[in-house]
Amino acid sequence: LTSSWSYLEPGGTIDWSSKNNTCDETFQSPIDIITSEAIDKRFPPFHMEHYSTTADGARIVNNGHTVEVHLNQSPAPTLSGGGLDGIYTAVQFHFHWGSSDNYGSEHFLDGNSFPMEMHIVHYSQKYPNISEALTKKNGLAVLAIFFEVTNCNNTEFQCIIKKLPSLRNPGFPTRVYCNLLKLLPKNFDDFFRYSGSLTTPPCSESVVWTVYPKAVKISSWQINQLRTQLIRIYDGDRTVLVNNFRGLQSRNNRRIYKSII
Numbered sequence: 001l002t003s004s005w006s007y008l009e010p011g012g013t014i015d016w017s018s019k020n021n022t023c024d025e026t027f028q029s030p031i032d033i034i035t036s037e038a039i040d041k042r043f044p045p046f047h048m049e050h051y052s053t054t055a056d057g058a059r060i061v062n063n064g065h066t067v068e069v070h071l072n073q074s075p076a077p078t079l080s081g082g083g084l085d086g087i088y089t090a091v092q093f094h095f096h097w098g099s100s101d102n103y104g105s106e107h108f109l110d111g112n113s114f115p116m117e118m119h120i121v122h123y124s125q126k127y128p129n130i131s132e133a134l135t136k137k138n139g140l141a142v143l144a145i146f147f148e149v150t151n152c153n154n155t156e157f158q159c160i161i162k163k164l165p166s167l168r169n170p171g172f173p174t175r176v177y178c179n180l181l182k183l184l185p186k187n188f189d190d191f192f193r194y195s196g197s198l199t200t201p202p203c204s205e206s207v208v209w210t211v212y213p214k215a216v217k218i219s220s221w222q223i224n225q226l227r228t229q230l231i232r233i234y235d236g237d238r239t240v241l242v243n244n245f246r247g248l249q250s251r252n253n254r255r256i257y258k259s260i261i
């Protein structure tokens with residue numbers, strides 16, 4: 001499995017802009033969300049459909065950058081409300097994590113990072129597919145969920161952990177059964193909202209970001225499974241897949257909204 005970019009490039013994720021011009025632009029993600037600077041705005045509640053159905057067509061894969069679950073099931077899970085324009089189809093979800101509990105998330109909250117962040121990627125039904133949607137403003141909607149580490153296993157997260165032994169090498173997708181709704185924080189109508197980009201090349205500025213302030217708990221055993229069981233290959237070297245997060249980007253006068261019901 002080859003890729004044109006890596007978290008291991010000598011200049012780190014900053015080097016991405018030398019090959020992808022968009023990664024240098026002004027509405028990039030992730031950012032540090034400063035609660036006191038966010039504008040209060042009451043968005044309508046989210047509406048999620050088919051998020052909890054057992055994902056019959058779903059496949060999990062180590063893509064060399066993250067562990068990713070593709071939701072090929074029908075009916076497809078969809079997202080609407082929450083201030084989004086129209087209906088968005090969920091395509092996949094994936095994770096970003098660190099090598100210790102002190103870092104790993106992409107977004108920050110008031111200067112603090114979390115050990116892990118999950119992204120659920122959706123594209124607008126206005127467009128025929130995700131590749132076209134990612135070239136359009138608001139073409140994508142990503143839900144970002146922070147994780148924090150405790151002593152208790154998160155039973156909903158076991159669907160991912162159970163599959164890790166078969167995901168050691170990049171490639172080789174396998175079936176997976178997760179309940180997406182139960183992986184979300186309990187109150188998913190409290191969130192931050194801003195316009196940004198994909199956090200990996202091509203860094204397209206097409207994403208409506210929803211960031212939940214309330215972290216979901218997983219155990220330190222579970223996050224350590226993620227930190228030790230997956231391999232990535234860069235420049236011929238095989239290393240464990242950790243620290244797959246992009247550095248913070250400038251806010252550049254963008255408005256950050258806070259929707260607290």
Ligand code: SG7
Nearest residue numbers: 065066068094119121142197198199200
């Ligand atoms: C991960 O993050 C992958 C990518 C994803 C990218 O590396 O999950 O997904 C695929 C299919 O390669 O890119 C277009 C897309 O979803 C960036 O997504 S993110 O901004 O949510 N981190």
Ligand code: ZN
Nearest residue numbers: 094096119199
């Ligand atoms: Zn992501």
